[in-house]
Amino acid sequence: INQLGALLKSQGDLDGAEALFREALKARRETLGDRHTDTLISINNLGQLLQDKGDLDGAEALHREALEAKRETLGDRHQDTLRSINNLGNLLMNKGDLDGAEALLREALEARRETLGVWHPSTLASINKTTTSARF
Incomplete structure (x- = not known):
């Protein structure tokens, strides 16, 4: 899911990529938890995408969450x-x-x-x- 989202993003389909990044993040949170490395990658991917789309407030919340979790775990x-x-x-x-x-x-x-x-x-x-x- 995440890889397809990255492909869509690279092709300029930001809305399609966002849907897939959100799906990947939801699945990773549910199966791996909020602090797992793969979950943090999904948080970062969605944050970067939202930033690219101009949703800076949404992106900031995700970037802050990822940073806090990485400081705690890594x-x-x-x-x-x-x-x-x-x-x-x-x-x-x-x-x-x-x-x-x-x-x-x-x-x-x-x-x-x-x-x-x-x-x-x-x-x-x-x-x-x-x-x-x-x-x-």
Whole structure:
């Protein structure tokens, strides 16, 4: 279900993708629970899709849920947690909450520097996003 949703999203059928992402999330919550890695992937997928569709409030709720769960289950320095921190930071930047975005993007950057090193592609992407955020 999730893979078909991703395919529809890549083809531009955002409504079709949303229906499938919601179905996948519901099934994963019911069978795996709210904190399972696959459930968190579904939460993230739906959050990103809602962001792409312009539903920033709906996306924010999902990004916050995913981040909270990843902090609890994986810790603050896990790469999946850092990806969620970055996702929420990007969303807040899109919403115009530049202070909130900057705090999260800086957190992701510093953690990536510590865990991955200065020249890792994820660290460099964080540097780019943080400097972009500071210019707005």
